[in-house]
Structure formats: structure tokens, C-alpha cells
Amino acid sequence: MGQLALQRVSPLASLPRRLPSLPLPSSYSPSLLFATISPVRYTGEVTNSMPYGPRAVSVIDSSSEKLGGAKVVATAVVPDEVERIKDILQKWSDVDEIDLILTLGGTGFTPRDITPEATKQVIERETPGLLFVMMQESLKQITPFAMLSRSAAGIRGSTLIINMPGNPNAVAECMEALLPALKHALKQIKGDKREKHPKHIPHAEASPAPAADTWDKSYKAAYEGAEETKDAGCSCTH
Incomplete structure (x- = not known):
């Protein structure tokens, strides 16, 4: 998918109600259906682009072999409002059955950083180990300010949802740190004991x-x- 461009943010109702039919094979080997959601502070003004979306997508594309052939099927830019973020996370999990959803940004300490709150209201089981690895890698590779992240991660149905940082370099480092275990995790979520x-x-x-x-x-x-x-x-x- 190309650049994640953001113009005037529309209500979620205006987004496609369902992604193209993407049936999973009976024997699941994750041909990942991967989606990103980027919270943005909506002011009613046109914003040219989100700096980290394209980088995150390129990281997945370059690592598709390790994930059994990852395929980005959707991207969205959503206002940083809890209900808006919850709506799209629930739709992509319950209706479109996306395997992996990454949210980008909105995990800091400012009053408008509410992505973790929205995510925690949606997930059914937490996955703290993923957050530990992300924090460890970010502190080692990026900046000591990584400790200010409040990211959440967990499972809803058969979908894994992970809050990623907003810094493009941190997104790349976190994805590289998670890749070794993601394919294994996604197969388990699908029920392959x-x-x-x-x-x-x-x-x-x-x-x-x-x-x-x-x-x-x-x-x-x-x-x-x-x-x-x-x-x-x-x-x-x-």
C-alpha cells in the first residue's frame, strides 16, 4: 500500500464498512492480513501526511517472509477519540477478522494520548510479554524517553492488537524485535495447538x-x- 495520506478526517461511518473478502485457508499459515490505525489530533484542517505510517508498512513488507507472507489490507487515520478508535478496532477484529492490527502513536503522557485506553476497552486478553520486548528494544536502540510509553497489547477474538510508538525509528525497531515470535503467536491465536x-x-x-x-x-x-x-x-x- 502506498503513502498513508491524511486529509480531512471523516467519521468512521464514512469508511468502508467491510474490507474485500479475504478468506483464510482451512490450514492456517499466516498470510497476514495486516492493518494500521493512526490516531491524529483533529483540528478540522488538512494534514498532508502521517510520517510513520509508510515506514511501518515498509517494515512489514520487507519482513513478509518471516511472517509467512504479510499483506497490508487496510490503513486508517482516526481522530484521537476513544470511541472512534474502539469502533474501528472492533470492526477490523470482529467483522473483517484482521490477523494483526497495529496502532501508531497516541501512547504518551499528554491528555490527548488515549490509544491505550481505547485498546484496553477492546482487548479480551492482555499480552504483556510483547510490550516488554518493545520497551527493552526501544530503551536500547532509540531513547530513554521510551519509558514514557503507555502502550497496550492484547487479543480480541482471533486478532492481535498492538499499540506501537509514533516515532518512525521506534516503530521499525519494535517490529524487528517482535518478528521472531509473531508468526508463532498468530498461529496460536488461530487455535493451532x-x-x-x-x-x-x-x-x-x-x-x-x-x-x-x-x-x-x-x-x-x-x-x-x-x-x-x-x-x-x-x-x-x-
């Missing part, structure tokens, strides 16, 4: 002592885009 980590190390072979090393090996294998093994499914409960 047999889904396992790439090059999964069976529990019987993993002694308690080198547990950290075991995780490190599995994480690196995922990050490098290694092929998943075809042996019996993982019995992890996570």
Missing part, C-alpha cells in the same frame, strides 16, 4: 540448568527465519 517454535527443542532434551540457553537457541532460530521442523507438535502450554 500443535504450533511450535522454529527448530523447537523438545522438553525431554532440555535440562533445567541451561534453560536460558535453550530459550536463546529457539529465539535465534526464529529470528533467523529458520524452517519449522515437521516432527510431533509441541505440548507447550505457554
